[in-house]
Amino acid sequence: MPRNREFDIEQALDQALNAFWLKGYAATSMTDLMAAMGLSKSSFYQCFGSKREALLAALSRYSVRELAETRLHFNSAEPVAPLLAAWVRHSIDSGACRPSQRCGCLIxxxxxxxxxxDGEIEEAVRHHLDKLAAFLADTIQRGYADGSIPKRFEPAQSADMLLNLIAGLQVLAKxxxxAHRLAAIVDVQLDCLLGQTH
Amino acid sequence: MPRNREFDIEQALDQALNAFWLKGYAATSMTDLMAAMGLSKSSFYQCFGSKREALLAALSRYSVRELAETRLHFNSAEPVAPLLAAWVRHSIDSGACRPSQRCGCLIxxxxxxxxxxDGEIEEAVRHHLDKLAAFLADTIQRGYADGSIPKRFEPAQSADMLLNLIAGLQVLAKxxxxAHRLAAIVDVQLDCLLGQTH
DNA sequence: CTTGTACTGGACCGACCGGTCCGATATAGT
DNA sequence: ACTATATCGGACCGGTCGGTCCAGTACAAG
Structure with a gap:
């Protein structure tokens, strides 16, 4: 009968995710990871296979989490426009993997x-971006239907524009x-998309 | 009388810049750098001091170059709007430090x-972003004066929006x-800023 | 108790990391 | 020729890198 695992895989993966998020992949050493995860190297390799595979697992986990939180945010009978505005504004704050640290967005x-x-990493990135874009496009279509968003662009175009907006904000924040300039960028962009500033 | 230096500092720095641009800082080893620059370690350290100092020098060089090219692009009697549209569209292509490599933007x-x-690196980044934003704000003001750009936002706001647009595009491209989605993002954004698509 | 199994600890591995050191070299002046 | 000087080459350094190895350990079943 095998010895029981002493750590929780999901919890350890969350710690790894945070370490990669904070320092980046190349700059996060195995020593850093072991410290963050509270594991010995043997336990780490036994469970995750390699540093790169741990990153892939962390990416997947981050993506699932972000998409779920986004869906939850828009799961409301409220008109789409204010939900969208709040979601974009919230994105500036969400780049903090730790208090007072500017981690940006892992993706x-x-x-x-x-x-x-790295093709497999690229696929993971693309997977996330495409799923988020598709969800945003549906959401914008919903905004057209409820009348809160004026039909100025194709839903997919607006969705991609939002992706670009979020990505750019994460870079500028890092x-x-x-913060006031970032907020102003958001105001301008929401004006373009929704036809009003607040 | 001292022995003459056998390499050109500016040229070596360009090679270092390209290496950092292609692989990032942490992932570019000293061996990579020496190969790219065609120098021995002694020559490198004698001249540049350290890996980090070489990066700072490369950043400065890249910034000077990019800002000069941008100024040159807008140094024209033509109305600002089409110049701006062309400049933004060109930014998608300029993330290629090498043919067929997606290097993005070094900054x-x-x-x-x-x-x-790293505070000093952050300063260098900020310095570039702020100078570019200031130039773009002046340029947009010029567009208001020549009537080719409608006065929808403060020049500084539009400039920051453009910064954000370029940064986001570089991320999505990497x-x-x-490419067709990136081009569509540009179309949407130019429509917002200039009031027409092409 | 023994057995089989997965997990854990930590020593170890070859390679690599950024940087140092110093003799050899090129150069013009005397 | 010798001298002074900055540059170059490459051996060397202590430390770190991601990963391997294997004895020790925990555990339930028989």
């Missing part, structure tokens, strides 16, 4: 660092651009 | 990888998003 971080050089 | 890459953890 964005990994897209920049690894996607051009680069140290002031 | 964006470094903002994501290093800025939150993440593998198709």
């Amino acid at each position: 964005v971080n990994v897209a920049v660092e690894l996607a051009p050089h 680069g140290g651009v002031e | 964006v890459n470094v903002a994501v990888e290093l800025a939150p953890h 993440g593998g998003v198709e």
Whole structure:
């Protein structure tokens, strides 16, 4: 009868996710990971296979979590426009994997660092981006139907524009651009999309 | 009388810049750098001081170059709007440090990888972003004056929106998003800013 | 008790990391 | 020729990298 595992896989993976999110992949050493996860190397490799595979698992986990939270946010009988505005504004705050740390968005971080050089990572990134875009497009279509969003662009175009907006904001935030400028960018973009500022 | 230096500093720095641009800072080893620059370690350290200092020098060089090219692009008697549209569209193509490689934008890459953890790098990033934003704001003001851009937003707001647009595009491109979607994002955004699509 | 099994700890591995050191070298002046 | 000087080459450094290995351990079943 085998010895029982002493740690919880999902919890350990969350810790790994946070470590990668904070420092990036290359700059996070195995020592960093072991410290974050509270595991020995043997337990880590036994369970996750390799550093890269741990990252892939973390990406998947992050994606599932983000998409679920997004769906929950829009799961309301309220008109879509204010929900959308709140969601975009919230995205500026969500790049904090730790208090007072600017971690950005794990997908964005990994897209920049690894996607051009690793096909499987790129697929994971694409998978997330495409699913989010599809959900946003449906949501915008809903906004057209409920009349809260003026039909100015194809839903897919607006969705991609939102993706781009969020990605850009994460970069500028990590680069140290002031919060009031980020908020102003959001105002301008919401004006374009929804036809009013607040 | 001292021995003469056998390499050109600017040229070596360009090669270093390309190496960092392609692989990122942490993932570019000293061996990679020496191969790219064609130098021995002694020559490198004698001249540049450290890996990090070489990156700072490369960032500065990239920034000067990008800002100069941008100024040149807008140094025209033509109305601003079409110049702006062409400049934004060109930005999608300029993320290729090498043929067939998606390198994105060095400033964006470094903002994501290093800025939150290194104050001096963050300053360099901020310096570039702020200078570019200031130039774009002046340019947009010029567009208001020549009548080619409708006065919908404060020039600084529009400039920041453009910064955000470019940053987001670089991320999505590195993440593998198709070119036609990127082009459509540009169309939508130019419509918002200039009041027409092409 | 023994057995079989998965898990754990920690020593170990070859390779690599950024950087140091110093003799050899190129160069012009005397 | 010698001298002074900055540059170059490459051996070397201590530490770190991701990953391997195997004895020890925990556990339930027989």
